[in-house]
Amino acid sequence: MFAELFDEHAHPLHRYLARRVGVDVADDLVSETFLAAMRSKETYDPGKGSVVGWLYGIATNLLRGHAKRETRLLRTAERYGVDLGVAETLEHKLVTRIDARSHLRRIAGALAKMQETDRDLLLLVSLAGLSVQEAAEALEMNPSTARSRLHRLRAKLKEVEHA
Secondary structure, three states: OHHHHHHHHHHHHHHHHHHHHOHHHHHHHHHHHHHHHHHOHHHOOHHHOOHHHHHHHHHHHHHHHHHHHHHHHHHHHHHHOOOOOOOOEHHHHHHHHOOOHHHHHHHHHHHHHOOHHHHHHHHHHHOOOOOHHHHHHHOOOOHHHHHHHHHHHHHHHHHHHHO
């Protein structure tokens, strides 16, 4: 059973994690996610949500261990407007997608200032490609709350980007 679970979900989970923290860290986090899932398989309740939400919830909790580093890098990018030079990470993708350094500073600052759960919700939907329902399950959040938060967060980022 776990072999099929791994075969089906490891690659998309890795792709999401790699976008957040880079390939090397993503390798470790995918392993840790499935190890944690195997250890806590008795606690998984299909009635509470999908296996996708459960796995991404575990992965998101593991990512939070790396959140301080991510926030520090975003604040550095905001403060100095520099290319962080970290290949295949969220920060690098932001740098390459945003033309003007002033835009970079504003967006990076907005992400850094977001509450951890809000940043995770936005990134689970935008980077991992999860549905709002799956992201809500991963974060143990009401789906209606997740939809309204996501709408509010996207609106804030658009304001920041166009300011």
